[in-house]
Amino acid sequence: MSAIIRSVGRIRLLCLCMLLWIACKKDNPPSPGGEEIVTPKHGSRKxxxxDxxxxxxxxxxxxxxxxxxxTDFDPRGKFAGISPEExxxxxxxxxxxxxxxxxxGKPYEWTRMEGRAKYSFLEVRAQGSASAKRLASIINTSASVHLESDTDIGYLRLHSFPRLAAVQGDLDRAFxxxxxxxxxxxxxxLRFNGGGYIETAGYVADLIAxxxxxxxxxxxEHFNTLMQNGRASMxxxxxxxxxxGRTMTYKGRLATMADIDFSVAANTKKFHKxxxxxxxxxxYFISNSMTASASELLISCFKPYLPIRLIGERTYGKPVGSFAIRIDRYNLYLATLQLRNANGWGDYFDGIPPDVEVLPGTTDYQIGSPKDPFLQAVYKDLGIEFVGEGKEAQYKDLKRVKAKTLDLSSIAAGKVEALMIKEQFKLKE
Incomplete structure (x- = not known):
């Protein structure tokens, strides 16, 4: 048994060494225009x-x-003298x-906060998570919300889209x-839902459809032309x-991200009920200004097919996704792919406007409560009237709303980014 354990340990060490070699090795690759990008072969770690x-x-x-x-950007000359490294x-x-x-007139990644891009970011890599600093998620399945009603209305609150493996069972039970x-x-x-994993949002769409x-x-999913043509040699x-998180073999060698098929055809996702x-x-979707990324994707993908209504505030505006690029001890998340629905629509960089606007106000109520102005706006749009005041307030002619609240809460250390992370890829044939 000890011999087997030692053998497994050596295999894991070998894989780790290969990963470190790949992550640190830097060649001079051709640029998108075809000419070689000449960078120094040696330098400090920073x-x-x-580069x-x-x-x-x-x-x-x-x-x-x-x-x-x-040469024009000059990363070493402009930034190497800054400390700390991160x-x-x-x-x-x-x-x-x-x-x-x-x-x-402004950059796609412009924000009101100087020094902070809207989509791309860098993080120190944490063991066991592709984005541990920004998406450390817990699952909390709360009690069902029951309002008296004869109307067949379901209510579901999704606070984030963690990895599918972590939440699939809860989603299946709720639906x-x-x-x-x-x-x-x-x-x-989808209020305060800053997104998460693309595959989880896609799974929720399949449950709804x-x-x-x-x-x-x-x-x-649309990548840049260089990636689609298989020329992103980096x-x-x-x-x-x-x-x-395990390495894979491809044609008898260690598979790399250059072996992925980034064509639109290979990255067209279809509904599978x-x-x-x-x-x-x-x-109906309820949104606010922090509804972003994978949440907006969930809204977008139904627009060509179902009579949907968006209630609340204009969303954040992030129709682009990322995957982790490992550089030394960091994960680099670049805006790498744009998401478009079946009609080819994905131009909501400024957010998706609501059909019925609800301005943010008091939050002194429970989610799903009759006092929730966002939910009141939904029922009003359905023609259900809210009458009375205080404890006597109620929905007219509404006796029981059949609802389920599934709260997938995202708790993160430091800044919370709008995330749309892709983890599943298809290797070239």
């Missing part, structure tokens, strides 16, 4: 990391064609994020409960890991 951030952006950033040459790298990344200009009640109208509360959507396009230095909820006729 200088090499600064790597630039090179990965030049190859993988969604708006890579807007980036200047290495600040220097973050400042370099922020500067790179401000070259791509939105038609409205099974609503399926047993044959609800026809579903209200999904009526069987008529089976096989129809749910959304498409990705040869990134090991491809499966969903459990999950669960037994087949009765949805109307779909």
């Amino acid at each position: 200088e090499m990391s600064l 790597s951030i630039y090179l990965y952006a030049k190859h993988c950033y969604y708006w890579n064609e807007a980036l200047p040459s290495y 600040t220097a790298l973050s400042k370099s990344l922020y500067r790179l994020s401000q070259f791509s200009m939105h038609p409205g 099974a409960a609503m399926a047993s009640q044959n609800i026809s109208t579903l209200i999904i509360d 009526p069987k008529e959507l089976e096989g129809k396009v749910k959304y498409t 990705l040869k230095q990134q090991a491809y890991l499966d969903k459990d 999950k669960g037994d909820l087949h009765s949805i006729k109307r779909l």
Whole structure:
């Protein structure tokens, strides 16, 4: 037994060494225009990391064609003198994020907070999580919300989209409960849902979708032209890991991210019905300014098919996603892919406007309470009147709303980013 344990340990050590070699190795790759990007072969750890951030952006950033040459950007000259190292790298990344200009006149990644990009970010890698500092999630399945009603209305609150493996069982149980009640109208509360994992949002969409959507396009993922054409050579230095974080072999060697098929055809996701909820006729989403990323994707993918209504505030505006790029002890998350629905729509960089606006006010009420002004706006839009005051207040002609609250809370250390992380890829044939 001890011999087996030692053998497994040696295999794991070998894999770790290969990963470190791939993550640290830096060649001079061709640029998107075909010419070689000449960078120094040697330098300090910080200088090499600064070069790597630039090179990965030049190859993988969604708006890579807007980036200047290495000589003009001069990452070592402008940022290597800044301490500590993480600040220097973050400042370099922020500067790179401000070259791509939105038609409205500001960069796509502009925010009101100087030094903070809207989509791209850098983090110190934590063991066991692709984004542990920004998406350390817990699951809390709260009690059902019961309002007296004869209307078949379901209510579901989703506070985040953690990894699917962590929440799939809870999601399945919540939707099974609503399926047993044959609800026809579903209200999904996405307030403060900053997103999470693309695959989890896609799974929720499959739970919601009526069987008529089976096989129809749910959304498409669009990478830059260099990646689609298989010419992002920097990705040869990134090991491809499966969903459990293990290396994979491809054509007899260690698979790298350059072996991924980034074409639109390979990244077109279709509806595959999950669960037994087949009765949805109307779909409502509740949003606020922090509804972002994977939450907006969930809203977007139903727009071509169902009569949906968005109640609340304009959403954050993040139709782009990321995957982790390992540089030394950091994870680099660049805005790498744009998400579009079946109609090709994905231009909500300024957020998705609500059909019925509800201004933020007091929050001195429980989610799902009759006093919740966002929920009141939904019922008003459904033609259900709220009458009375105080404890006597009630919904007119409404006796029982069949609702389920599933609260997937995201608790993060430090700043909370709007996240849309992709982990599942398809290797080239």
